[in-house]
Amino acid sequence: MFVSWGSVVHRRRWLVAIAIVLFTVVGGAWGAGVFGQLSQGGYEDPGSEAARATATAKEALGRQGGDLAVIYTVPTGTVDDQANAAKITDRLRALPADKVERTLSYWDTRAPQFADAEKKRGIAVITLRSGDENEKISQYPELRDKLQVDGVRTEIAGFVPMAAAINETTQTDLIKAELVSVPLTLILLVVIFGGLVAASLPVAVGGLAILGSLGVIRIISSFTEVSTFAVNVASLLGLGLAIDYGLFMVGRFREEIAAGRATPDAVRRTVATAGRTVAFSATLLVIALAGLLLFPQGFLKSVAYGGMAAVGIAALVSLTLLPALLAMLGKKVDSLGLPWRKNKRAAAEDGRGWHRLASGVMRRPALVAVPIVAGLLLLGAPFLGASFGAVTEKVLPASNATRQATETLNANFPGLANDGAQLVIKSRDGSAPDQRAVASFAASVDNVPGVSAVQVTGAAKDVVTLSAKLPGDAMGSAAKDAIGAIRAVSPPPNTDLLVGGITAQVTDSLDAIIEQLPLMAIVVIGATLLLMFLAFGSLLLPVKAVVMSALSLSATFGVLVWVFQDGHLADLIGVTPGPLEAGIVVLMAAVVFGLSTDYEVFLMSRMVEAKTKGAGNAEAVATGIAKTGRVISAAAILLIVVTGAFAFSDVAMMRFVGVGMILALVLDATIVRMLLVPAVMRLLGNAAWWAPGPLRRLQQRVGLQESDDLPEDAETSRSPQPVG
Structure with a gap:
């Protein structure tokens, strides 16, 4: 199928390129309107006892509490002074009736819990008329300005201000992250490929993947609630994976061209080998993200939608537009090369260092594997003491006005704390x-x-x-x-x-996650084992891949708990230690497991190629490392740049994701893939490639295995190379 598709893309390269560009650009332009439809909720289980308690009370008694808690601190005198009281009450009475349903303040009730002990602060609780949370958030900036009183310090707390602050901050962080990561990624790609034309292709694919995923998310948001973090996840994965996929595809194409193949044959082989692996890897990552749909929390469903859309569009663009562009460029893919670009001989020797590394590891596999496994387990140990909490004002930076207002409310008005x-x-x-x-x-x-x-x-x-x-x-x-x-x-x-109540909500949400987690593990791991067996024809290779991913995942979470919960180095990265949000942890588990498996697939595919051509176990492993070591390392560095930008986010949840991705990628692309995998493969020996005869024949009939041993197509080999 992939061989045929490669030929089709080459013949219809202009049609394919124009269609995909129009699809993604138009989809992105329309999808930009999704930002006004995103929500900030979805962290609780809507079917839980806590959620039913809230719904039952609301149905019988109306909405309880308010949407905004406004704290007025007078500069002189007390909140009882006539001058201060008059200014504040006049401002509250002037609020728009079409947006504000009810205002309950200290100056209306004289209730002691609505003022602090020194009577320097008074509070007003405001209930908005709209029953739609997104509409409330969109109305908040206007109301915030109307609540300000001249000469009186005004602080605003509550769910709506916090949601608005998180929304504004994440959108700003997203723009800043892309402004930093895209140019830096392009520079790195130019260094990696040694030329501007080849480097620009993965970046172009990444940009189009983001645009396309925005259109998909907007479609989904028309039918169900979608969290604002879905766009962040889509941006992170869409750009990062599209660049990685582009790196693998362009690298393979250049390898085929360097081997002397004509452009049509090089495109066909690139799609049949690297393209097949991209499709397979994307499928595994989509399955891992789809596991999030098993949970009742809307937040997890939302990021699953965003992540699946981003990965799917990234793979689609990589398998359509990218080979079409390669077909147009041919040998010109190396145009605008850097003056210090390596010559072909030096490039051919790039893999020798990786080959020597793998061979050295396999000479003493136990001496390498045992300390690494012990070290990864030690890093993962803090996760055994993980505790989980809710999304609170502490996800915002300490300097944020909404967080400061909430802390003032909790410290001075304990009777109103929720x-x-x-x-x-x-x-x-x-x-x-x-x-x-x-x-x-x-x-x-x-x-x-x-x-x-x-x-x-x-x-x-x-x-x-x-x-x-x-x-x-x-x-x-x-x-x-x-x-x-x-x-x-x-x-x-x-x-x-x-x-x-908030404690009950968190408890119920965590219970729901724990209840569904085994099912998610069964679905994701089971699908991974099945698909990897169909691709590689071995029983032990898929099991090894899952174990490697689990070790990398546990070590990552252990370090995250040590920092974000226990507080080690927390000041250095600017976060407030506290319980982890369970939904973010599950999200990270799905993404890290999927990415870890992604790199495993690229590595193992080249090992299988070498094995298919007759290499022994040790030589096949060393060849696979030599062929992919530089590419996987480069892909990890590029993805670290893209995801690492979120490590500087002002929202702690996004910073958690950014730091976690950096940790996972560093561990996985270096210690696990380049050291632990060859050591384990050596210890397994030829058993690593074994499968019972009936299963082997089934796998061969299904035909998911990747092979470089493709027949030459005489017609395409003789056809002239396109120039544009």
Whole structure:
């Protein structure tokens, strides 16, 4: 199939190129409108008990709490002074009625919890009229300006300001990352390829992959909620993988041209070998990302959509536009070469160092493998102590105004902090719950160790809501244990109890992830084992690939926990230590596993080529390392540049992803691929290539294996080389 496709692309190169460019550019222009349709939520399980508690209370009592908490700090006097009070109340009354549904402030209620002890700060809680979170976020910049009071310090906290701040920051970070990474990537490609024309091809593919993925994401957002992080993930993977795929394709094409093949034959062979591997690797990565669709959280589904779109478009452009451009260029792919570009002889010797490295490792495989495995396991050990929390204001930098406002709110208005438990009692027959039974239930909850301040907060029809203060930090183990103990308390007769609140949401979300994680592992690992067997015809090679990826993944997460949770080097990279967000960890697991398998496929494909041509086990391994060592290292460096830009993001979650990708790529492309893999392959010996006869015949019939041993096409070999 890939041989035929290579021939088709060469014959219809102009048609293919024009069609793909139009498809991606038009899709990207239309897809740019997706930014106004993205959400900031989706971190909780919508079917969890906590989510049902919130929905039940909202249905019976209306929306609880407000969307904005505005803290006014007066410069002189107190918040009770007439001059200060008049300025603030006038401003609050002037808010647009079409956007603001309700305002509850200290100056309306004189409630003591709405002012601090010194009466220097007063608070107003504002509920917006819209029920759509995205609309609220879009309205916030206008309201923020209207809430400012001359001569009074104004700070605004709440979900809407935090979501708006994260949204604005991630969009800014995305632009900055691309402005830095794209030019730097082009420079590196020029150095790697030794010429401007060859270097520009992967970058062009990467840019078009991003545009195309934006169009796909906008289509998806028309049918379901999509998180703003889907665009970040699509940008990261689309640009990075398209450049990597372009590097492999262009490198293989130049190798074929250097071997003296005519352009048509070189294009056909490039698509049949490197192109087949690109398609196979992209399929594995899409499967890994598709595993995220098994989780109920909208955030994980969103990044799965974005990642799958980016990988799919990157592979599509690499298998269509790129070979079409190569067909147009022919030997001109090396045009605009650098004056210090290596000659053909030097280029041919590039793989000798990698060959010597692999041969040296295989002379003492156990001496290399054992310390590396032990070191990777040691690096992964901190992950055993990982704890998980929610997305809070701490994902923003300490200098961010929204984070500072939230910290002011939590420190000075503890009675308004949204960190307790919400208890919702709902009657089974539609009657109002018995007041005595509710009081007895409240007393029982108050007796739970660490739980205090249990009180009724609302009652309507067949629903009664209560609040309870939890022990310690809302994300701490004591608070999470208290949630479990409260849920174990028997509710009043003929009623059902639902426990919500931020701690319950995080607990339920983590439970949902843990419940689905084995299924994701079975699907992703099972598909990887099956497809790699069909590609390589061995039972042990796929197992080895999964084990290598798991070791790389565990080491990466161990270091991330050591930094982002335990706080080592946290000041250096500018993050506030705290519990990890479980959804981000699962996302990273899927991406890192997929990328690790991606490099494994490129490495093993060249080993299989050598083995198919009659090389022994050790020589096949050394040849595979020699053929791919420079390319994989270059691909990893380029992807580090692209993803590493996110390590400087002002949003801690994106910084977590950026640092994690750098760690994973460095470990995987160097220690694992270039040292551990040849050592393990030597230890396995010829058994690494074994498969039972019936399975081997099945694999050969399916024909997913890649081969460089393609028959010459006399007609294409004699055809003149195109010049444009």
